[in-house]
Amino acid sequence: MLPHTLARLSTQVGSDQLVLHYLTERDHPWLRSLIDEYERGVGSKQSDLLSRLREPLTTRAPKAKQRLAVDVLQRLTDARAKAGVPPREARWAALTAAAQTAAPREEVLGLAAEQLGIDVESLESALFADLRSERAACPIPSGLSPERIALEANLRLVKSWIQRARSVRITAWGNTRALVRQARLHGLICNMRRAAPVQTGSARVAPIATAGLDALPQSPTEGVELEVSGPLALFRHTLIYGRALGALIPRALWCHRFELRAECETGAGAAMATLTVRSGDPLHVGRELPAYDSQLEQRFARDFRKAAPDWDLVREPRPVESLGSLIFPDFELVHRHDPKRRWLLEIVGFWTPKYLDEKLRKLRAAHLEHVLLCVDQERGCADAELPEHAQTLRYKRRIDVRAVLAIVGR
């Protein structure tokens, strides 16, 4: 997490709003100078170089933004320099040799170097080469541009504030499933509602949508509104969910469109203020999310497509609204020649009879008849405990596509 002072320096804290001073194109000239300065110092002690980079540059730079950029640069170049001999071995050889003799330092190093079969200079440079605060600055990774540093810095700034949030409200359209899963995975309380659909003409679809996750993504005009907070947040303001809330940002960035509002603490015991982030803000979009949540899903999709040419497999179909909440099935199976023949398929990992009962109750309330639950026979309960009338298929490590087809083909 970014130090709070640094986050505050890059933010205008109003009476009830936080306005972030994003790094933009106007900052690119001094960011270029920063990169040049770093490149000149490659090989010197990294901590010294970073201190130097925090001093004024040849191109004038806003102080707070410069410190933020140096912080990002440090993270992006934080690789270990290669040493002639593994530093741990070098340390052990030199330091144990020193304990056995009262000889001068140079002599001890000479003995240790001889033992390791290297020269004294290599031994000296290897001694602490792996330790973060002692290591040498590594070359800048290829492709690291001022733009990339600016976008990364902005993302770090946003995450840093979100990590100080009490609760987060996200309205997102398209590719929302990963966002919801992420929230639930971290044990956050996630209240969901269907969001008002976006008018197609006015929908502002971010460029990333063209490189979408699925062949058949959710409609970018349909969305959900999530209100996310942690269980303990009921009793007092807590920062322990910061990491989980911060992890929502990269997921939100992969939605077709989103708006996030977070209630953030502006200082220890200080008032709360609202931070608003939306698609279109200059933030670094991280690696593309994996197309499937698990290998199991991926393998099932591959097997099914191969074995059932008459069926289309829709990943992440529309969420189903039931009893005030949304259910996100894993797949929808649609018969190509008879589109009325549709099945929702959900893969259930860890389960209990109560959990399945509740799930089926919700599905029944949504008047869904063609639902198939695939349950892991190694991670659940006994056969007898399966809910009555449940359309279930047990699997062990791999879902049997022929068994699925036997059920949906009836």
Added chain:
Amino acid sequence: MKLLFDHGTLVLAEAPDLSRKAIPGLLWDPRVELYRAPAYRYAEVVMALRSLQLPVVDEVRHAGSVLVEGWHSTDLRPYQHAAILAWQLAEHRGLVVLPTGSGKTRVAAAAMASTTARTLCLVPTRALLNQWLAELSRFYPGAIGCLGDGRQDVQQVTVATFESALRWMPRIGNRFELLVVDEAHHFGCGVRDEALEMCVAGRRLGLSATPPTGAALARLEELVGPVVYQLGVGDLAGKWLADFDLIVLRVALDREERARYDADHRLFSELNRQFRSMHPSGTWQELVAAASQSSDGRAALRAWRRTRQLVGFTHAKAAAVRALLSRHRDARILIFTADNAAAYAIAREHLIMPITCEIGRQERERALQGFREGKLRALVSARVLNEGIDVPEAEVAIIVGGTQGEREHVQRIGRLLRPSPGKRATVYELVTLATAEARIAAERRRGLAATHARSA
């Protein structure tokens, strides 16, 4: 009505309207439309529901009740017996305060054996994690779980670092009946408290050599229990702990250092004077918060940090370390510094093994073992060796600098007090004259003397 564990909290499902009932910690959670309470109030909630004669199915505990048996008998010293007894009489809740080297882990093992309860032990560092695992395995033959340092294994007896516990407690907070908190003084004043809040264990044992005071102690009493037993170094020195000599070496800044120090100190003193004139009883945190608002204030804080760094390892201190290492050529020595930079500078010059947070587990263990066997003559560390690490072979300590005040000082000296036949430890404290360090050092020595006096 059902009482359930939910991510570090308790929820009451299918409950009637309880808004007019006095149930400790229970609040209505409109997000899920259920009553919710912090997990650490489990016993109080259950008792209140029973006293109200409300029928409740308790599904909080994971896997019902299990007895953890098979503990080997533990040979306890008289004061360790007394500590256990005091804790038992306090209904298995409370803080046992014993000096470093007096065998607190053994007290914990005896507590676990006496309760046969599923136990989670919390320790502050990865180094201590491994030490606890090794120590507990001497008394408990079963599998011991471990959370931290890259390991994720939960057993009926599990040891976890504070950080891992914080991450795991929402999932495992209902699996243990006994919570043992080593170096418990780290709790009571911060975000880590939530690790204790998210656990339902009613029996709690805190261990510390330096309990907190004021609000932090009050909070710790709420989360772990009151101080139930306390002894100091003076009570045990001579028989159960080694005696020691504390020698203060006063050193001066050279001319160039003095000029830098005075310039930076003036800058900070001015800020401090202005702040104190407006907020005579303002805290350090308030001063920092106020100073951060202006560029002058931030410059003054940077100047203050520079003075600390300078005083932490001056040329004269470097020379003193050189002389002391030469003088105690054949002794096993621990060197404590204010920061990692000073530790590495000493390590580089004298070819001494640094033990810092950047040194990995395996190498650290190898180094400690090497120190015990005499393969390494000295270790230098900023913080890692401060607490808990067992190095009974150490005879000499050189305190080059410190940042944490009296508590750190007591803990560091404690490293040398593990007894061995004929051992008398020597502690050198290097203090820079006419700097803020001189005052801080005097305060921490007074604190140490007070600790002796209190226990005597």
